[in-house]
Amino acid sequence: MSQNILTLCYLIGSITFILGLKMLSNPASARKGNLLAGAGMAIAILGTIFLYKDVETGEYLHNYEWIFGALLIGGIVGTLAAKKVKMTSMPEMVSLFNGMGGACAALISIEEFNHLSKEIQTNPNPDYIHFIQPTVLIIVVGLIIGSVSFAGSMIAWGKLNGKVKDFSFTGQNILNLLVLASAIGLAGYLVMHPAHSMMLYIILGLSLIYGIFFVMPIGGADMPVVISLLNSFTGVAAACGGFLYNNEVMLTGGILVGAAGTLLTILMCKAMNRSLKNVLIGSFGGNAAKVSGESSDFGHYKEISLSDTAMIMSYANKVMIVPGYGLAVAQAQHICHELEKILTEKGVEVKYAIHPVAGRMPGHMNVLLAEADVSYDHLLEMEDANEEFPTTDVVLVLGANDVVNPAAKTDPASPIYGMPILDVELAKNIVVNKRSMKPGYAGIENELFFKPKTSMLFGDAKKVLQDLCAEIKNI
Amino acid sequence: MNQILNFITVNQEIIYIVVLMIFVGIEVIGRVPSVLHTPLMSGANAIHGVVIIGAIIVMGKAEADNHLALILGFLAVVLGMINVMGGFVVTDRMLEMFKKKKSNH
Structure with missing residues (x-):
């Protein structure tokens, strides 16, 4: 009876995952979809705790105090982290959570293998070893994928919050392949000879190293794509657990995320007009260092004062604001909305031009501006914005850089060549707010800043916008 | 063969x-529209937290005197739970923003 109920729990779980994912891809139903999948997860977890019976021994699970203790700690830590994180650091939080999932999958593999190798020691006959080989294979696959996902996600997390710098050297791709190949080779060996249990830890080490090296050279602008890819990796690692325990809900959930995550990765690449191969092997950071080293020969840029900026903006007919990561870092979304209101009162038409990958993740800016109550119909997507730039008097670029860099169109040698950009050059005046002349996340110079129509307004986005609002009110 | x-x-x-x-x-x-890429990724991230079920099984099967197994299993359940709870809560927070936008206008 109890096993039938558990089967039902898993069935409900699987269905809610599919429906939840489906609903998540539509703005109107997304939030409900997330809650539905969460409810399904709760049912599956509770069902497992109370109804799961070991296939070998036919016993219910024990160690309840440990399980509930761990659930409580994990639940509190996860909830607090998710509640406290600022909207701006959302992307790295997702990466961190993904890493936890990967680590969890890797730990399961280690523990199951320890269990198996004890059995092998007590029962070393070839028939038994032959019998467990498929299990060892699944364990090792789960271990490799889980630990690559864990190490990679940690690096991606560090990169997004600026703690880890881009790092690459010549021949890195070859070294990466070698590390991966030796991990896979050793995995094959371990499947053939499961008694060599130390091999598992060498495979673990190699997989962690591969995870680190794999993400290290990829530039910050491509990080969302990498996180999405690692996300689907973790899905596959979870599915390995499903194989291991013959557990349908782990299998459906894992494969579902693996497949959807892979497609999502490809869709994100398309939004940036780049191929996945380009992202993974093109290593943004490496080329970029060279480019920024030699090309600072665009001439001079000119600065503009706050009062001049206030003047041209309040006498403009149409102002277009281009938000970027600088706005997110400075937490300037609210004061940005304030500026919009003041200008609108003065009869200026204000709109926002949102690049699909502005900020650190697709949709990042939409979320931030929505948080500050900016109305949905003032947000223009890239194509619409590009049509309106020729009739725009002032473009205010707030901490965006790579998404307005004309090199993406003109310079085939540029690492961002081919990425669609916002054609702010078409407007009559361009005011660029940045903290300094330092290059953006892709690490390349921006010719736009040296154009005659462009003026630079240096300073922290929030501070500058506050002063700008005050100036405009005084006019 | x-x-x-x-x-x-x-x-x-x-x-x-x-x-x-x-x-x-x-x-x-x-x-999926590109605006929803991030929440969708985050939601999928929470769903693969289903790996926690494996962790619970490992934990629940461990013998009470096998300390290594208990510690590893405990750690796995904690990490899996962070993935699940954090994933769903963070996704909900992101989507809350979208909902507010709709009702406002």
Whole structure:
């Protein structure tokens, strides 16, 4: 009876995952979809705790105090982290959570293998070893994928919050392949000879190293794509657990995320007009260092004062604001909305031009501006914005850089060549707010800043916008 | 060869699930607007937290005197739970913003 109920729990779980994912891809139903999948997860977890019976021994699970203790700690830590994180650091939080999932999958593999190798020691006959080989294979696959996902996600997390710098050297791709190949080779060996249990830890080490090296050279602008890819990796690692325990809900959930995550990765690449191969092997950071080293020969840029900026903006007919990561870092979304209101009162038409990958993740800016109550119909997507730039008097670029860099169109040698950009050059005046002349996340110079129509307004986005609002009110 | 065919026959249910789920996964998110890429990724991230079920099973099977197994299992459940709870809560927070936007206008 109890096993039938558990089967039902898993069935409900699987269905809610599919429906939840489906609903998540539509703005109107997304939030409900997330809650539905969460409810399904709760049912599956509770069902497992109370109804799961070991296939070998036919016993219910024990160690309840440990399980509930761990659930409580994990639940509190996860909830607090998710509640406290600022909207701006959302992307790295997702990466961190993904890493936890990967680590969890890797730990399961280690523990199951320890269990198996004890059995092998007590029962070393070839028939038994032959019998467990498929299990060892699944364990090792789960271990490799889980630990690559864990190490990679940690690096991606560090990169997004600026703690880890881009790092690459010549021949890195070859070294990466070698590390991966030796991990896979050793995995094959371990499947053939499961008694060599130390091999598992060498495979673990190699997989962690591969995870680190794999993400290290990829530039910050491509990080969302990498996180999405690692996300689907973790899905596959979870599915390995499903194989291991013959557990349908782990299998459906894992494969579902693996497949959807892979497609999502490809869709994100398309939004940036780049191929996945380009992202993974093109290593943004490496080329970029060279480019920024030699090309600072665009001439001079000119600065503009706050009062001049206030003047041209309040006498403009149409102002277009281009938000970027600088706005997110400075937490300037609210004061940005304030500026919009003041200008609108003065009869200026204000709109926002949102690049699909502005900020650190697709949709990042939409979320931030929505948080500050900016109305949905003032947000223009890239194509619409590009049509309106020729009739725009002032473009205010707030901490965006790579998404307005004309090199993406003109310079085939540029690492961002081919990425669609916002054609702010078409407007009559361009005011660029940045903290300094330092290059953006892709690490390349921006010719736009040296154009005659462009003026630079240096300073922290929030501070500058506050002063700008005050100036405009005084006019 | 015989071994492979045998493997497929023994595990046919699992193989069916895998193949069908790949298609379902691709199908359900096929037409997602780019604004929803981040929340969708985050939601999928929470769903693969289902790996925690494996961790719970490992934990619940461990013998009470096997300290290594208990510690590893405990750690796995904690990490899995962070993935699950954090994933769903963070996704909800992101989507809350979208909802507010709608009702406002």
